[in-house]
Amino acid sequence: MRSDRGQRAPLGLKIAAACGLLFLHLPILLIFVYAFTTEEKSFVWPPPGLTTQWFAVTWNRPDVWDALSLSVRVAAISTAIALVLGTLCAAAVSQTRFFGREAISLLVILPIALPGIITGIALRSAFSLADIPFSFWTIVLGHATFCVVVVYNNAVARFRRTSGSMIEASMDLGADGFQTFRHVVLPNIATALLAGGMLAFALSFDEVIVTTFTAGQQQTVPIWMLEELIRPRQRPVTNVVAMVVVLVTLLPILFAYYLTRDGDQIAGSGK
Amino acid sequence: MTSAVSFKQVSRHFGSVRAVDAVDLEIAPGEFFAMLGPSGSGKTTCLRLIAGFEQPTAGSISIFGERAEGVPPYRRNVNTVFQDYALFPHLNVLDNVAYGLMVKGVGKASRLKAAEEALSLVRLPGYGARRPGQLSGGQRQRVALARALVNQPKVLLLDEPLGALDLKLRENMQEELKSLQKALGITFVFVTHDQGEALSMADRVAVFNDGRIMQVGTPEDIYQRPNTRFVADFVGSSNVLPPDFVQRYSGQHRWGSLRPESIRVSSATSGDGVAARLVGTNYLGATTRLAFDAEGLRLHAVVPAGTALPAEGGAVMLTFNRDSLHLMDEPA
Numbered sequence A: 001m002r003s004d005r006g007q008r009a010p011l012g013l014k015i016a017a018a019c020g021l022l023f024l025h026l027p028i029l030l031i032f033v034y035a036f037t038t039e040e041k042s043f044v045w046p047p048p049g050l051t052t053q054w055f056a057v058t059w060n061r062p063d064v065w066d067a068l069s070l071s072v073r074v075a076a077i078s079t080a081i082a083l084v085l086g087t088l089c090a091a092a093v094s095q096t097r098f099f100g101r102e103a104i105s106l107l108v109i110l111p112i113a114l115p116g117i118i119t120g121i122a123l124r125s126a127f128s129l130a131d132i133p134f135s136f137w138t139i140v141l142g143h144a145t146f147c148v149v150v151v152y153n154n155a156v157a158r159f160r161r162t163s164g165s166m167i168e169a170s171m172d173l174g175a176d177g178f179q180t181f182r183h184v185v186l187p188n189i190a191t192a193l194l195a196g197g198m199l200a201f202a203l204s205f206d207e208v209i210v211t212t213f214t215a216g217q218q219q220t221v222p223i224w225m226l227e228e229l230i231r232p233r234q235r236p237v238t239n240v241v242a243m244v245v246v247l248v249t250l251l252p253i254l255f256a257y258y259l260t261r262d263g264d265q266i267a268g269s270g271k
Numbered sequence B: 001m002t003s004a005v006s007f008k009q010v011s012r013h014f015g016s017v018r019a020v021d022a023v024d025l026e027i028a029p030g031e032f033f034a035m036l037g038p039s040g041s042g043k044t045t046c047l048r049l050i051a052g053f054e055q056p057t058a059g060s061i062s063i064f065g066e067r068a069e070g071v072p073p074y075r076r077n078v079n080t081v082f083q084d085y086a087l088f089p090h091l092n093v094l095d096n097v098a099y100g101l102m103v104k105g106v107g108k109a110s111r112l113k114a115a116e117e118a119l120s121l122v123r124l125p126g127y128g129a130r131r132p133g134q135l136s137g138g139q140r141q142r143v144a145l146a147r148a149l150v151n152q153p154k155v156l157l158l159d160e161p162l163g164a165l166d167l168k169l170r171e172n173m174q175e176e177l178k179s180l181q182k183a184l185g186i187t188f189v190f191v192t193h194d195q196g197e198a199l200s201m202a203d204r205v206a207v208f209n210d211g212r213i214m215q216v217g218t219p220e221d222i223y224q225r226p227n228t229r230f231v232a233d234f235v236g237s238s239n240v241l242p243p244d245f246v247q248r249y250s251g252q253h254r255w256g257s258l259r260p261e262s263i264r265v266s267s268a269t270s271g272d273g274v275a276a277r278l279v280g281t282n283y284l285g286a287t288t289r290l291a292f293d294a295e296g297l298r299l300h301a302v303v304p305a306g307t308a309l310p311a312e313g314g315a316v317m318l319t320f321n322r323d324s325l326h327l328m329d330e331p332a
Helices: A011-034 A053-059 A062-095 A101-113 A116-129 A136-161 A165-172 A177-205 A209-214 A221-230 A236-268 B043-051 B093-103 B108-121 B137-149 B167-184 B195-201 B219-224 B229-234 B243-250
Strands: B005-014 B017-027 B032-036 B058-063 B078-081 B155-159 B187-192 B204-209 B212-217 B239-241 B256-258 B263-266 B274-283 B287-294 B297-304 B315-320
Touching: A011 A236, A053 A236, A062 A101, A062 A136, A062 A177, A062 A221, A062 A236, A101 A136, A116 A136, A116 A209, A136 A177, A136 A209, A165 A177, A165 B078, A177 A236, A177 B093, A209 A221, A221 A236, B005 B043, B017 B043, B017 B058, B017 B212, B032 B043, B032 B195, B043 B058, B043 B078, B043 B155, B043 B187, B043 B204, B078 B137, B093 B108, B093 B137, B108 B137, B137 B167, B167 B187, B167 B195, B187 B195, B195 B219, B204 B219, B204 B229, B212 B219, B212 B229, B229 B239, B239 B297, B243 B256, B263 B297, B287 B315
Parallel strands: B032 B187, B032 B204, B078 B155, B155 B187
Antiparallel strands: B005 B017, B005 B058, B204 B212, B239 B256, B263 B315, B274 B287, B274 B315, B287 B297
C-alpha cells in the first residue's frame, strides 16, 4: 500500500482481502467460542449458552496436565539438544572447508523436507530393530531431528553474515577458544539462536505425525486432542486446551519474528 | 642481538600449493618492515605465520628468541591490525579497545583507562561510546590500531592496513603510522602490494614472489639496485634490459635495469644513444610517462611535465648515464 503513494485500494480488493483473512482465521475464532459453550456432546451452532465452567473442569483433569507436561518437557529438551547440535553444525559448515561440506548441509535440512511420516516410520523401525522401548527419550529423539534443522538454518544464516576475521581478531587479542565463544561468537549469534530455539519449541509442541510413531502409549498435547475428538466426553475441554496451545505457540513465534527482524541491524553493523 | 622475528627455512604448503617456500628472514627489533609483493606471493601467509593463524609445514620461526611453532595466537605477544579491521559489532569502541585487557583479566577501571589512553594515541579521544558501525573507514582503522596497541605487543602486524582507505586518507595515515612507530619503538611488520607505500614507510622491504623472498633491503636498495628482473619490474616499473643490450653499454653479458627517470630524450636523429620511436604518452600530472620502441625493445621514460615532446611515432634518441645502468645478479 505504501508504494502507491497513498492511493486508496479499490473496494473490491479490500473485500477480497477481508474474505481471505476471515477464511484463514474464523475457524480459529470458532474454536475459542466453543470453549465457552454449554453443549458438551457435540459442537452446535449457535452455542445454546455460554459458560466458563470448562476452564475449571480442564484444570481438574489429570490427563490434561500429563499431556501438557509431557509436551513441554519434550519440547524443552528437544530444543536444548537442537540448540547445541544445530549451532555446532552451523559453525562447522560456515567456518571451515572440508570434504562433504555441501552434503552435510543438505542432510541436515532433509528431515524437514521429507514428509514427517517417512521420518516417523524410519525412526520407529530403527527403534524396533535396536530393541529400544518407547519412552520419553524416543519422542525427544524424533522431535530433535526437525528441531535441529530450524536452529541450524537460523544459525548458519547469521554465521554467514559474521566476519570470519572477528574470531581471529579475538584470538589475536589473547582470548582462547572458550573466551572467544563466550565474548564474541555467542553475542553475535544470540538473537538467531533465540529465534531458532523458539521456532523449534513451537514446532515440537504441536507435532503429531512423528510423535505417533515414536510415542508408544504416551500422549503429548496434540495426540491427546486427537483421542478426545474420537471419544467425545466433555468436548469443550479440548477447545480450552486448544486455546492454550494457540497462545503457547503463537507468542514465541511472534517474538522470534521480531527478534530476527531486528537482528539484521545487529549483525550487519560491523561491516 | 636477537631478532624480533626470525624465519629459518620456513615453508607453508597448502596441498601442492607452496604459499611460502623455504623463506629465511630476520626482522630487527624496532624496525618498520614491509612485505611487498603481488597477491598470492606469500606475504600475507608470512604475516599469518607470525601471528600464529598458520603453522609452518617446515622450518622454524622465533619471535624475540622464543620458538613460535605450536604456540597458539592467544599466547603470542604479537597483535594484528586486520585488513577489514574485524572490530566487534556488538561492543562499543571503548570495549573493543579494552577487549584484549578484558580477556587477560585486567580490572574494569584500569582497562577502560588504558583503552581511553590508546584512543587518544590514535587521535580518537571521546569516541569510546560509539558503535563501530557509526564510524567512518578511517576511524575504524584507528580503533583497530588502538585495540592492538593497548596490549603493548612486541610486534605489531598490519595486513594491508591502508588498502580500504581513499588516497588522501591513505597519505595521512602513512605519515601517522610512521610517527607512531617511531614514538612507540615497537617493531611494525606490514604487508602491502603497493610499492609506493612500502618504499615511503618502511625501514626495510622484502619483495615476495611465488612464496619466496626475491630481495630484502632498504627502500633505496630495492629501488636503485634490484637484483632480479621481477624486483626491477614490480618496484617502480624499471626498464628491464636483456643481456645483449646491456653488453653494448657496459661490456658485461648480464640482465640490467634502468629507471625510467634516468632516460633523457632528445630529438636528434644521429649521435650517441639508443635510436627509438615514441609509441605512447601517459600524462601523470607532475610527470609524463613515455613509451618507446627501440628495435623491438619496449622502454619507458618519465620526464617532467612541460618538456617538449616529439610527435607520436617520431624518431628520437635516448641517452642515459652509464652509472645509472644497474647490472642485476640474475644469471643471463
